[in-house]
Amino acid sequence: MPRYAQLVLGPAGSGKSTYCSSMVKHGEVVKRTINVVNLDPAAEHFDYPVFADVRELIEIDDAMDDQALRFGPNGGLIFCMEYFERNLEWLQEQLGDGEDDYFLFDCPGQIELYTHVPIMRRVVNQLQNWNFRVCGVFLVDAQFCVEQSKFLSGMLTALSSMIQLEIPFIHVLSKVDLLSKRDKKRLKKFVDPDVYQLASSEISNSFLGRYGQLNKAIASVIYDYSLVKFYTLDMSKEDSITDLLGEIDLCMQYGEDFDVKEPKEVENNESEDFHDDE
Numbered sequence: 356m357p358r359y360a361q362l363v364l365g366p367a368g369s370g371k372s373t374y375c376s377s378m379v380k381h382g383e384v385v386k387r388t389i390n391v392v393n394l395d396p397a398a399e400h401f402d403y404p405v406f407a408d409v410r411e412l413i414e415i416d417d418a419m420d421d422q423a424l425r426f427g428p429n430g431g432l433i434f435c436m437e438y439f440e441r442n443l444e445w446l447q448e449q450l451g452d453g454e455d456d457y458f459l460f461d462c463p464g465q466i467e468l469y470t471h472v473p474i475m476r477r478v479v480n481q482l483q484n485w486n487f488r489v490c491g492v493f494l495v496d497a498q499f500c501v502e503q504s505k506f507l508s509g510m511l512t513a514l515s516s517m518i519q520l521e522i523p524f525i526h527v528l529s530k531v532d533l534l535s536k537r538d539k540k541r542l543k544k545f546v547d548p549d550v551y552q553l554a555s556s557e558i559s560n561s562f563l564g565r566y567g568q569l570n571k572a573i574a575s576v577i578y579d580y581s582l583v584k585f586y587t588l589d590m591s592k593e594d595s596i597t598d599l600l601g602e603i604d605l606c607m608q609y610g611e612d613f614d615v616k617e618p619k620e621v622e623n624n625e626s627e628d629f630h631d632d633e
């Protein structure tokens with residue numbers, strides 16, 4: 356029987372630990388055991404019961420306090436993660452060899468770990484060798500996504516991680532409870548998928564036409580191939596968590612969201628205007 360793993364990713368402060376904590380609580384309600392492994396050597400606070408903690412292997416202070424290494428926080432984190440990757444038998448021992456287990460991996464927020472350093476890719480490969488079905492859950496703070504160009508930028512960050520890790524991905528907009536009614540409405544338009552129109556509107560709105568053109572070109576690739584789909588999560592609502600877990604289960608079973616779809620037929624996009632409600 357396979358085992359299941361969510362790799363919980365996203366920029367610093369996007370809500371990864373809070374997400375893990377909410378999932379564990381939800382698991383308790385629906386009688387599903389969800390274990391969390393902290394993979395952040397610099398973690399200070401989290402309030403979930405930790406199944407395994409990378410800080411038992413190495414902590415950020417081990418790298419930063421070393422007078423020979425003299426790392427700052429970012430270099431120190433990469434050093435720790437490289438050390439972790441060279442010692443994956445520690446993780447194997449912690450995870451044991453159960454069947455049908457469900458794990459969340461609460462990952463560090465340094466985005467370079469997923470976009471151009473191969474460490475996490477190797478961790479994923481090893482998890483797959485241990486019979487895990489792995490799904491990336493990429494969190495982006497919704498407050499940073501209510502403007503068109505920022506939304507697109509969030510998509511690109513998520514996309515670059517997805518390309519590096521080559522696993523099914525679900526993209527989650529977190530902290531939606533902090534949005535005003537007006538921003539929730541704006542966000543809904545971006546999430547419902549016509550990113551192409553979204554970028555088209557940028558051209559007319561932006562005084563920097565060149566960037567508008569670039570946004571449009573990028574958005575057309577993302578949209579036409581259905582590369583990134585965001586899920587809006589309200590952690591205070593059980594229904595929202597249940598729906599998301601259902602999507603993730605599907606993703607793990609069939610890897611659906613990772614399939615690159617045939618490009619959609621797009622007709623006359625140039626003439627279709629995206630009308631903002633402002």
Ligand SMILES: Nc1nc2c(ncn2[C@@H]2O[C@H](COP(=O)(O)OP(=O)(O)OP(=O)(O)O)[C@@H](O)[C@H]2O)c(=O)[nH]1
Nearest residue numbers: 366367368369370371372373374464529530533590
């Ligand atoms: N209102 C609200 N606050 C949230 C939500 N998710 C996270 N927060 C808050 O945002 C802050 C950062 O959340 P964390 O869960 O620590 O974020 P993180 O991604 O694990 O942070 P790093 O490990 O530092 O990268 C905390 O103060 C949380 O309480 C949410 O859905 N709603």
